[in-house]
Amino acid sequence: MNINSNTVVSITYELHTTTPEGQQVFVEKANEEQPLVFLYGVGMMLPKFEEHLAGLKAGDEYSFELSPADGYGELDATAHVDLPIDMFKEAGELPNVGDVIPLQDNQGNQFRAGVTGVHEEHISVDLNHPMAGKNLIFAGKILSVREATADELSHGHAHGADGHSGH
Ligand SMILES: [Zn+2]
Numbered sequence: 656m657n658i659n660s661n662t663v664v665s666i667t668y669e670l671h672t673t674t675p676e677g678q679q680v681f682v683e684k685a686n687e688e689q690p691l692v693f694l695y696g697v698g699m700m701l702p703k704f705e706e707h708l709a710g711l712k713a714g715d716e717y718s719f720e721l722s723p724a725d726g727y728g729e730l731d732a733t734a735h736v737d738l739p740i741d742m743f744k745e746a747g748e749l750p751n752v753g754d755v756i757p758l759q760d761n762q763g764n765q766f767r768a769g770v771t772g773v774h775e776e777h778i779s780v781d782l783n784h785p786m787a788g789k790n791l792i793f794a795g796k797i798l799s800v801r802e803a804t805a806d807e808l809s810h811g812h813a814h815g816a817d818g819h820s821g822h
Pocket of ligand 1: 806807810812814822
């Protein structure tokens with residue numbers, strides 16, 4: 656079976672980014688013992704990532720590079736905000752520069768922001784995705800491709816490599 660919409664795909668992958676000097680930096684990986692399993696075509700993965708896997712089958716290997724625009728977007732130099740320090744004092748602990756902290760917007764969406772400054776009255780955070788502005792180099796192997804079950808399609812996610820999950 657070939658990777659297409661409504662298939663559940665199990666893959667290994669390795670993700671590297673490149674520095675401005677062209678050096679590869681390891682980010683994360685999934686191996687054969689703990690593969691990445693996902694329902695293809697429902698927006699769980701980057702659209703361009705899925706595009707590169709379309710039509711592949713078990714045993715095929717892949718490797719490709721995505722530009723920042725096709726990955727997590729270009730760095731937005733204006734995506735910085737200052738948060739009142741009282742927000743953090745109430746929680747009892749101030750973050751440090753370099754920490755990644757969970758935040759919530761007015762709509763209740765949760766996201767993560769990197770702390771860039773700790774000041775007397777405010778904490779400065781960078782709202783860019785940690786992978787923004789980076790080329791993404793993916794490589795790996797297709798382990799299995801199967802048809803999604805009706806449950807998986809109605810839930811909008813994969814239920815593991817074998818399709819069984821207790822919900
Ligand atoms: Zn489910």
